[in-house]
Amino acid sequence: MTSELDEALLRGLAPGVLGILVRRGADFAAAEDAVQDALVEAVRVWPTDGRPRDPKGWLVTVAWRRFLDATRADTARRRREDRVDEEPAPGPAPGLDDTLQLYFLCAHPSLTPSSAVALTLRAVGGLTTRQIARAYLVPEATMAQRISRAKRTVSGARLDRPGDVATVLRVLYLVFNEGYSGDVDLAAEAIRLTRQLAAAIDHPEVAGLLALMLLHHARRAARTTPDGSLVPLAEQDRGRWDTRAIAEGVEILQAALARDRLGSFQAQAAIAALHADAPTAEETDWVQIVEWYDELVRLTDSPIVRLNRAVAVGEADGPRAGLAALAALDAALPRHTAVAAYLHEREGDRATAARLYAEAARQAPTLAEREHLTRQAARLNQGLDAR
Numbered sequence: 001m002t003s004e005l006d007e008a009l010l011r012g013l014a015p016g017v018l019g020i021l022v023r024r025g026a027d028f029a030a031a032e033d034a035v036q037d038a039l040v041e042a043v044r045v046w047p048t049d050g051r052p053r054d055p056k057g058w059l060v061t062v063a064w065r066r067f068l069d070a071t072r073a074d075t076a077r078r079r080r081e082d083r084v085d086e087e088p089a090p091g092p093a094p095g096l097d098d099t100l101q102l103y104f105l106c107a108h109p110s111l112t113p114s115s116a117v118a119l120t121l122r123a124v125g126g127l128t129t130r131q132i133a134r135a136y137l138v139p140e141a142t143m144a145q146r147i148s149r150a151k152r153t154v155s156g157a158r159l160d161r162p163g164d165v166a167t168v169l170r171v172l173y174l175v176f177n178e179g180y181s182g183d184v185d186l187a188a189e190a191i192r193l194t195r196q197l198a199a200a201i202d203h204p205e206v207a208g209l210l211a212l213m214l215l216h217h218a219r220r221a222a223r224t225t226p227d228g229s230l231v232p233l234a235e236q237d238r239g240r241w242d243t244r245a246i247a248e249g250v251e252i253l254q255a256a257l258a259r260d261r262l263g264s265f266q267a268q269a270a271i272a273a274l275h276a277d278a279p280t281a282e283e284t285d286w287v288q289i290v291e292w293y294d295e296l297v298r299l300t301d302s303p304i305v306r307l308n309r310a311v312a313v314g315e316a317d318g319p320r321a322g323l324a325a326l327a328a329l330d331a332a333l334p335r336h337t338a339v340a341a342y343l344h345e346r347e348g349d350r351a352t353a354a355r356l357y358a359e360a361a362r363q364a365p366t367l368a369e370r371e372h373l374t375r376q377a378a379r380l381n382q383g384l385d386a387r
Contacts, residue, residue, distance in 0.1 A: 006046055009055060010039050011126030012196075015099040017059045018123055026067050028105065029151035032123055034070065038063035039126065099124065100200040107167040108154045115150040116171045117178075122147050125193055127184060135184040168197065169209050169265060176213050187217055207256035208266030214249035215272035218242040230372040234281035246276045267296045286316035307333055311342070319346035337363060338373060345380065354380035 014035055021031035038059045052058040106120040118136075121127045127135075133143035176190035194210045222236035231237075253269045271292045278284040293309035296302070306329055314322020322343045329336065341356035357377035364370035 006042070006051065009051075010042055010059075013056050013059055014039060014126035015102045015124045015196075016056060017063055019099060019102055020060050021063055021067060022102075024064070027155045028123075029148075029155045030067055030070060031063075032151055034063040034067035035059070036128075037066040099196065103168045103197055103200075104164065105154050106150075107164070107171045109164070109167065110153055111150055113171070113174055115146055115153075116167075117174050118143060118147050119150040119154070120171055120193070121175065121186075121189065124196075125189055127189070131184045135178065135186050165201070165203055165205065169205060172197070173209060173213075173265075176216075187213070187220070191217060204256040204259045204261045205263040205265050207252050208263055208269050211249040211253035211256065212265050212269035212272055214245045214252070215269060215276055218245035218249065218276065224368075228368060229375075230368050232372075233275065238279070241276065246273075249273065250276070262295065262299070264296060264299045267292050267299060271296075284315070286312055290316045303329060303333055307336060307339060311339055314343045314346060319343045323347065334363075334365070335360075341373075341376070350380050350384060354384065 017038065018031055018035045021034060022028055026034070041062055042055075042059060046052075102124050103120070106123050107116050111119065118132055121132050121135075122129065129144050129147060130140050132147075133140040136143065172190050172194050175193070176187050178186040191210070191213045194206065194213060198206045198210050218241050219233075219236065221242070222238070222240040223231055225231060249269065250273050253266065253273055256266050257270070271289055274285050274289050274292070290309065290312045293305060293312050296305045297309060307326070310322050310325035310329065312322075313325045323340070326336070326340060326343065331337070337356050338360035341353045341360055344350075344356060345353035354377050357373050357380065361370050361373035361377060364373055
């Protein structure tokens with residue numbers, strides 16, 4: 001238990017330590033390597049010597065020494081050594097927290113989304129390269145190269161420029177949507193990092209994203225059967241939903257909406273809250289959900305949002321209205337065929353629905369979705385054969 005507590009503490013302290021080194025003049029790549037070395041040293045030393053009274057100060061001291069050692073050992077960087085201050089005297093770590101700026105740095109616009117995610121998990125999340133590689137099911141060497149390239153890209157960037165909150169939120173949502181794989185629960189990690197960001201910045205969209213994550217995560221236990229099969233929202237056992245997470249998400253969302261600065265994450269969270277608030281699927285307030293989708297369309301004009309809106313329209317105004325909304329969209333959109341199948345079944349055209357479910361299964365990006373859609377097609381075909 002102690003080692004688990006220490007690991008959680010180290011992951012929480014890592015971004016602050018990294019920010020201190022960068023502010024002292026270390027370039028990002030070298031500082032990040034030094035912080036990782038300090039974390040490894042803490043894992044090695046603390047279990048036997050005991051946790052220091054000032055863990056962050058201890059990490060800063062060790063990381064700074066590692067940075068100095070690496071700088072002095074590199075003859076190609078002698079000029080930089082002249083600019084390095086002497087080792088700071090032991091004592092409490094500075095109270096200034098650069099974590100927020102690190103979020104912006106790791107979501108640098110010159111990085112690809114996958115590189116920004118990996119760098120955020122490493123530098124802000126405190127995960128090891130091995131953990132990140134396992135989470136993304138890629139070789140550790142591949143992930144190490146990705147992170148190294150990302151660090152080189154942002155090494156020249158400074159921590160004194162305002163960052164783009166929207167980019168940071170997109171990166172965190174990418175992490176959340178990876179869900180769970182390997183030995184790292186990326187959905188839980190994304191929630192932890194978003195909580196950290198919400199504590200560092202007063203922004204309604206940060207709160208909106210946190211609320212959205214909590215509301216989605218609350219349904220996690222009910223989304224699949226023990227064998228991994230998908231369970232549609234309407235068929236989920238709502239008794240397995242995490243009511244505490246739902247209550248927290250709704251409270252955070254209400255506070256954000258009260259500020260009257262609506263953004264897309266707040267609108268998405270409002271839709272998730274309406275689903276969570278319904279005691280049964282039949283009692284879902286689809287009319288209000290359509291209204292929130294209208295807000296999302298206004299904010300994003302996203303084809304995927306319009307596709308989801310067509311489903312909501314089909315529930316609120318009937319399947320024929322949903323199919324009319326769907327007809328205005330590009331049939332090549334992901335899940336378009338699956339939505340068409342669902343709406344045709346709702347309208348009573350089981351033969352067309354069965355054909356479309358089978359077609360959607362062939363297009364499905366994951367095995368779980370493919371199996372689910374195949375079962376839907378088989379269910380309808382069996383009914384047609386029986387008739």
